[in-house]
Amino acid sequence: KDANTWKKVDDYIAERLLPYDPDLEKVLSANREAGLPEIDVTPTQGKLLHIWARMQGAKRILEIGTLGGYSTIWLARALPADGSIVTLELDPLHARVARSNFALAGVERQVELRTGEALAQLAQMDKEGTEPFDLIFIDADKPNNPFYLQWALRFSRPGTVIVGDNVVRDGEIIRADSEDPRVIGVRSFFDLLSREPQVTATAIQTVGSKGYDGFAIGIVHD
Ligand code: SAM
Incomplete structure (x- = not known):
């Protein structure tokens, strides 16, 4: 099967399980109009994040990388x-669009968007x-x-769930000789995770409307 089939199957699933949502559609249009890259999670993945958060009974969520x-x-x-x-975002344009999208979706009171380098923001949050x-x-x-x-581990407690997106990268992740800094970063992420006694983790390969990739998920324990 090819990428066209993956997209059609995503559409099939979305048509059945993700009722038309005018606010989310407006958010995606606003992102497009502002020229943001279309690298947000897919609708089916967005809903998966939503379900995980509910399964977790999450009251406090941290997101690194807001986009729109x-x-x-x-x-x-x-x-x-x-x-x-x-939610943490470096790019001022992305942050501006995101703020307006939060208002559009009526979630602005529950979202704290911090702009700037995520590493600097995380250090500041620690302080x-x-x-x-x-x-x-x-x-x-x-x-x-x-x-x-x-940082995620520092801001965790036993039971915290950590999710990392784009950890397969079209299969590039198995290339130990890759010079792509993104692949190198994700490979070190896996290495760290594999040595981290405090996290039970796995990763799942995915195909869909945005191609072949995958996510990692782990739960922190004592
Ligand atoms: N989570 C978003 C979604 O699914 O709708 C997609 C996030 S996008 C893949 C990654 C975002 O991280 C981009 O908006 C980019 O500007 C932001 N970013 C890149 N480097 C960053 C950094 N050093 N600190 C904070 N944000 C950064």
């Missing part, structure tokens, strides 16, 4: 009324004594993935 806030909105909608999501998160979604620049994983 599409995944943020899926996650925010899983929160109880007193829950919140902190502020940020409480642990229930769910952490890592989806920013892949070369920094190992550092994001270390």
Whole structure:
């Protein structure tokens, strides 16, 4: 089967299980109009994040990599009324579009968008004594993935779920000689994860409307 079939199957699933959602459609249009790259999670993946957050009973979520806030909105909608999501974004244009999208989707009160280098923001949050998160979604620049994983562990408690996106990269991940900094970053992320006694993790390959990739998911324990 080819990429065309993967897309058609994604459409088939979305038509049946993801009712038409005018707000999310407007968010995607706003992203396109602003010229944002179409690298947000797919609708079916967004819903998977939403279901995980609900399974986890998450009240505090951290997302690294906002883009236009599409995944943020899926996650925010899983929160109880007193829950919140902190999302980190470097690009001021992405952040501006995301803020307007949060208002459009009516989740702005539950979202704290912090702009700037995620690593700097994470260090700042540490200084502020940020409480642990229930769910952490890592989806920013892949070369920094190992550092994001270390921060994720710092902001975890036993039971925290950590998810990392784009960890297969069209299969490039098995190339030990790759010079692509994103592949190198994801490979070090896997190495770290494999040595980390505090996390039970796996990764799943995926195909869909955005090609062949995959996500990693782990749960933190004592
Ligand atoms: N999670 C989003 C979604 O599914 O809708 C997609 C995020 S996109 C794959 C990655 C985002 O990370 C981009 O918006 C990019 O500007 C941001 N980013 C890249 N490097 C960053 C950094 N050093 N610190 C914070 N954000 C960064």
